[in-house]
Amino acid sequence: MRHSLPLAPQFYVTAPQPCPYLPGRMERKLFTALQGDAADKLNNSLSKQGFRRSQNVLYRPSCSDCSACLSARISIKDFRPSRSQKRTIKRNATLRxxxxxxWATEDQYELFRTYLDARHADGGMADMDVFDFAAMVEETPIRSRVIEYTDHETRKLKAVCLTDVLDDGLSMVYSFYSPHVPAQSLGTYMVLDHVEIAREAGLPYVYLGYWVPGSAKMGYKSAFSGLELYRHGAWEKFRKPDSYSADTHPMSTDPIAEQVANISLPDLRS
Incomplete structure (x- = not known):
């Protein structure tokens, strides 16, 4: 199935497949190619409308009877670290x-495999080899960076994040870390450090991907103050987690053609 707008990118819909976040659900994605001279402009625009990047594709959940996945970002001006998060920063004082x-490296891939084997052995990325990993990191048509965190004392690579630089913030595309030091809360630390990077750069947001009510995998995102969610075509301040539910009836999402028609696109001709 294909849907398009005049003078606009082509939009497609994936076939339904099992949802990785909520058991018993089926997921479907709306996506478009990210390429050409206007790739940065398109990525900036669609990221503000709940889309995420994966290599040279921009996608957004578009499930037929569920609208649980909500794009999440941290507002830098509204963020205040909790006591627990301050302790996490102190525990990782030796990281640089x-x-x-x-650009992918062997050290990154070794850490990536260790992380997947320990945390996501049955996930959709479990079979990725070194070439798949290199493609994930290197196939980007926009401003992307690899942020590495190395222990200053042991010189060992502890955490990595593939990060896109948007015109209004940083997008944490994918992160992984050593699973052998859970007390360090490395996943949380990387988010906290990206908040600091954004603050230093004068960028207002850090984009975290999707928050899913009822999903334990995504629960950690609700612990950050200043969180905003993209709902019904606009960003809103995050309320308490129990204020949200995973809509599951057929009327919870608009038809695909209507969703595409409501996407605001930049002028890609220049």
Missing amino acids: RHATSA
Whole structure:
């Protein structure tokens, strides 16, 4: 199935497949190619409308009878670290941040495999080999960086995040870390450090991907103050987690053609 707008990118819909977040559900994605000279402009625009990047594709959940997935971002001006998050920062005082171009390395892949085997052995990425990993990191038509976190004392790579630089913030495309030091809360630490990077750069947001009510995998995102969710075509301040539910009836999502028609696109001709 294909849907398009005049003078606009082509939009497609994936076939339904099992949802990775909520058992018993089926997921479907609306997506478009990200390519050409206007890739940055398109990525900036659609990221503000709940889309995410995966290599040279922009996608957004578009399930036929569920609208649980909500794009989440942290407003830098409204963020205040909790006591627990302050302790996480202190526990990782020996880590050193290093930002590089979007280039994959053997050390990154070794850490990536260790992370997947320990945390997501049955996930959709479990079969990724070194070439798949390199493609995930390097196939980007926009401004992307690899943020590495290395222990200053042991010189070992502890965490990595593939990060896109948007015109209004940082988008944490994919992150992974050593699963052998759970007390360090490395996943939380990377989010906190990206908040600091955005603050230093004068960028107003850090985009976290999707928050899904009822999904334990995504629960950690609700712990960050200043959180905003993209719902019904607009960003709103996050309320309490129990204020949201996973809509599951056929009327919870608009028809695909209507969704595409409501997407606001930048002028891609220039």
